[in-house]
Amino acid sequence: MTITYLSTLPLPGSWFAQLRLRMPGVRVLHLTPEEAAAAPSEVLCSINLLHTSEWFPEPEQVPALGCVQLDTSGVDHVRGTALWETDVPIATLGGIAPVPMAEYAMMTVLELAHRMPLIEQYRATHTWPSNADRLCALTPKLLPGATMGIVGYGRVGREISRLATAFGMNVVGLSRTGCLPRADVTFNTGHLTVGGTTTELLPMDRLDGVLTRSDILIVVVPLTKLTRGMIGAEQLDLLPKGALVVNIARGGIVDEGALIERLRDRRIAGVALDVFDEEPLPISSDWWTEPGALITPHVAGLAPEYHAQTLDLVVENLTRLAEGQPIVNEVDRAAGY
Template sequence: MDQGGGRMGAATRRAGPVSHPEGAAEAQALRVLSTMAFPEEWLAKLGAVSPRLVVTQQTAAAVAEIPDAVWAETDVLYTGSTFPDVDRAPRLRWVQLDTSGVDHVTHTPLWRSDVEITTLNGVAPVNMAEFALMMMLAFGHRLPLMVDHQRRRDWPSPADRWDRFMPFELRGATVGLVGYGSIGQEIGRVAHALGMRVLALRRSGAGRGETYRVPGLATDDAKPDRVYLPDQITEMLPACDFVVLIVPSTPETRHLMNEAAFRAMKPSAVLVNIARGGVVDEAALIRALNEGRIAGAALDVFENEPLPLDSPFWAMPNVIISPHVAGFTPHYHERVMGIFAENLRRHLAGEPLLNRVARERGY
């Protein structure tokens, strides 16, 4: 997410006091380039990491908009989507992405280099878990139907109220989590607190480095009731009342939810997609919804965004659409800077970074 407020020229600033003589300081400087504007409070937080940091801020969408001289001396890059060739930035050793996903990086020269890449994984488990819970409650308590009646100013008869608005209680229901990273674990914790049964589909955790965790986030009760491997998805789906998608976008997860997956789901089940649009075969989902093979879908992400005006999803009464907002949180800035500052400290100390991308996995 680009937090910069507009176009600006380059501005080189030290992110903290420097007590060394100028020559010594320059010799030891770690030069950080950000392609988005950091607010003053972000710079202050970075300044507390080390006086060796020299931060250059230059908002730019294209590599060519940044002078070659700046690229040539950059050691660390903070960016959302501005990726140089390694020849242009020979000193570059690490890129901190301003995103949690990496699908926009995998086809760039950066991906094929040995430059370390880290993400903002772990920034949004609290808000995304609440979002998923909201959607499960919305369908469980017939909120779309209530909104429809309100728009039509239609107060149903007593018999209709009983038949149409009988809720589906979450206590005792089963949620299947397709993906069990920090977001999936927080959804599982909240679901357990409500008395739900939690199933999780996940890859082996082998080879994954340490990831960022929101301070104070509990993990003791985050263990699922049963774990499935990716090739067991059609074994898990028939048991689920709700299926929540929270996997990264990779070749392996593209159209993971396909015709076979929807045929494996209960007719009463609801799909919640807060992952990436490409995880769902949208044509297969539309057929499943129209044919009553699943009860509904809450969709925050789509294969094409903005969602085209002629998409059938807009008119479906059993679909809730949100404009890719599940990841929004008022605590975004503090968590992002928490990750970046800690990773800068680790980089200077020669320690493994948080949220390292494993290229062989694709995320």
């Protein structure tokens, strides 16, 4: 049986050439979403693995479909499609970006701890602070011995924990089950921790208790029905005074209004946001000029080796599909990610 692969993604021709070299028995098709939507039925009926981020045909159009490989880690854009309601396995891009996302998280923690938002204000006004001002306002927050709470202890959370531990921080991770996933069903380009980890791993129903301990809160949980709005005013008020908050998950999980209010009254000492309720961030948003905040345009997950790593993931799932084995990174529809 010949496996047919269709991609609707704007990947370079060299990527598809490499795929053909590594999987010579696979029929490789590359169409734009518009071309795919207009493709003859004999083409659609032959598709076994669909690699896409935005084109989701009706199930009856693709009767041979055995796997949908997404180009995203999140699946919120797939819920509500007819394919979501089928039994066809859906795989995410998860595991491509643990290293850059963890580096981003630690970069922002270090910037916030070393008062970079305030330093940028001095720079913008060409102001050299006095010795007294530097001592009072620019002395860094102590990181060794601080507790970092990671809400969403998956592949990215584990990589953040590895880096934070190297800085002497105590890490508490929260996941849906409180257990690590099986390594044979997930794709992961993060670094393995030799000799295990000292991270305390707890189930998500322990969130409130973890918040009371978190000098630094990292939010990296998927956006689902259960996580939407999970960090609201009540939860933010559980954080120790002067805590730092970093959100690299999705907009809609952290209450932005409550967060900016607590930043302004200094209950929270610093905020870093890579994701927002509304994206692109409106020109009128207060976050653009908010003192104490670092903001970036949803870039934490950009992976320097995206093409090579994505190729490895697609080859793995094509091989598994051909052999009748479970795919890696399969979405748990009941959990929502």
